[in-house]
Amino acid sequence: MKDRVRSMAKPRKSSVDRRTFLKNTAAGAAALVAKPGVSKAGPLEEPGSAPPPGSSEAGSAVPSNIDVQTVDRSGSDFMLDVIKSLGIEYVCANPGSSFRGLHESVINYGGNKNPEFITCCHEESSVAMGHGYAKIEYKPLAVFAHGTVGLQHASMALYNAWCDRVPVYMVIGNILDATKRVNSVEWVHSVQDAVAMVRDYTKWDDMPVSLPHFAESAIRAYKIAMTPPTLPVVLVADGELQENPIPDHLNLTIPRLNLASPPQGDSGAVEEAARLLVAAENPVIIADRVARTAAGFKHLVELAEALQAPVIDQAGRLNFPTRHPLNQSERARELISSADVILGLENQDLWGALHFFPDQLSRTSRPITKSGMKLIRITAVDLYSKSNYQDFQRFADADVDIAADGEATLPSLTEAVRRQLNSDRQRACEDRGVKLAAAHQQALERARNAATYGWDASPISTARASAELWNEIKGYDWSVVGALTMFNRWPLRLWNFDKHYQYIGNQGGQGVGYNLPASVGAALANRKYGRLSVSVQGDGDFMYAPGVLWTAAHHHIPLLTLMHNNRAYHQEVMEVQVIANRHSRGLDRVGIGTTLVDPDISYVKIAQGMGVHAEGPISDPGELGPALRRAIEVVKSGEPALVDVLTQPR
């Protein structure tokens, strides 16, 4: 039986509804202007007598209840009480009339604190900020948006969060009662089933019809979002419910938030997995999004060390320290092909890691694993799947398949491994560990060797830019808040990542436009910890919604952005080239539609125009270090800064 926390909401002194109030306000104002001295106590409007919403007559209706134009508190205040009870720190939103009640409650009733309103310039940015924030803070912020146009803007960002298994908590405005829509704008901003368009990639949604219903659904939505697999949820806040006074008779309470325990693997299956791993001569762990939190990072180290097994970090999150001797991410192919047991942990595409499937005209694949290899798979994604969008990837045929949260299951798996290790196996593990440590060091040397090629090139090589950046930030408590895939993963290959928050992974759904706002959102989360947030920012991604730079400047969110400016949607340059080559039609036109030149974009001017310190473009590698130092000084003062770097493609 849950305790219930009584809301701070109090009975209202009026029960006038908000749409009547709206009409009265407009009509009353007009009447007062036109007929000075008119009585405030006009006749009550008869049901059905109001002009159609949006008609020219709507503003000239005879005022009713004109004496009741204000209320102490409306439903949105209570909604905010509920949101506050969730511990939500920020609301990211563009302003929108369908949630103006909530907006006003946040800034006035709530004092604009916990949550604080973060002004955004695009709903896609709002959600992506929440996406990045959640990966640092392990909990969602709130996103407000129109139920129609706002959610439409936000939809791709929601899909990214869905694919990335990140909780996003979205509240959207709507006016369900058609007779309460004042004008044409409210009609086009209203929808029967607002969440329908994103239901394929959200975990749960509801459209509460009363404040008690809102309270329960808001808490329920939060719990569902936070229970692995963590995913986005959407709650509809009806405009009437937001703006109408809280009815006197309501005894409003807020259910207590008590998060569900994450699902752990079945004990028998975990024992079997441990048996296979302990008996294996060449076990391999492939981790993708298993470290949801810092606890997962620690647990994976414990498992790997117990087995002295190599870890291939696919880096959907930072799952494993990069300089740990058992980090063998650089040797993925070699290890996978010789493995006798493979443990896949929360992998987005485990099949893809185990097969070779070249992008040639004839689409054929073959396994790279050896015959008889046993596959163990642990993922919470199996606990909640949908069918339309294909993010579940190709079927991986596992010998032991555990539908459970990887992070939560790791401790029991490690314990089972330790229990089953006899002295012989212990010795075998230790011998393996010695060899892996040597291989790790060799792999690091190879990465450093590879980084030397093109070291002095201009445009600047991604390896050089990465090394220059590391040189400047390594003395701080830093956190990489953007994706590194397109930067050739150089930081993950060369730097020493030993804390979970030092990398938040990629966008999940490969939706472009994620990186800049997600970086700002993650930097917002890092701000209170005093961390130096750093992002490598692709130029193509930047151009989707650069307005979030203004958000960073306006809210004083410290973030160092290094522009990976290769003047192209470079992935797509390569994609078009594949087809042009296939047709032998020449390659002189593959830049059409894929490059960002003529004119070259000045990211410096864009950033400066939004109040962000910026310099560049820098094409001489020798000038990069000093520019980064100057930018870091700005970031240390609590502001964002950008350094535009002309780079090699990858």
Next chain:
Amino acid sequence: MTTSHLHHSPEVSALPLALPALAALLVFTSPGAATQAAKSAAKPDAAQAGNVEEGRQAFARHGCNACHGSEGKGSPQPLVGGPPIGPPPIPYRAFTRYVRLPTGQMPPFNTQAVPDAELVDIYAFLESQPLRADTATPTGNAENGKRLYVNYGCYECHGRVGQGSTQTGGSQIGPPPIPFSWFAKYVRHPLGQMPPYTAKAAPDSELADIYAFLMSVPVPPDAKDIPLLNQ
């Protein structure tokens, strides 16, 4: 709106190398200036001082012949095993660097496995091998090759100086660690993710120019000599 799949696969490393492919030397044909320059820098005193017979034995003793064939003639199955490397056309420094820290599929051989002195001998042994068609380098214009390298989009995956990229799958090819014969075969019929270039898209003569450009890319400093890479 979204990126499609990435060119990222365990097997995208385009060139199935085992030892640094050492494109053949220019005495066979009139060499391009850049390639000639590379050759001039190829033989420091240490390499010239190598013992051919000792090198022959070391080549076999360390198992180089398992992939590269006896006398470095290469795998009998083109593009699958080790490329022909006798004689080696790339500089001794590039050769040693590749052996120590290969960027393709060849396993590394550190100084404990193959001491420097033995590597000098192996290089001398490979150099003593007669030039053959599959180790010869055609005449190439490096300047034109540089232009073509960009125009044909090679830089997209391999970088503008052939430095390679794990993300794109483009191998390190500047300088190329395979002979021209393998280079041309691979470009026409790649085994990995690389899109094929037909002769219609890139004629043989232009491949020679591109190869010459790649051969002209200087070998970079060692990582140990770059402070930023040692922290």
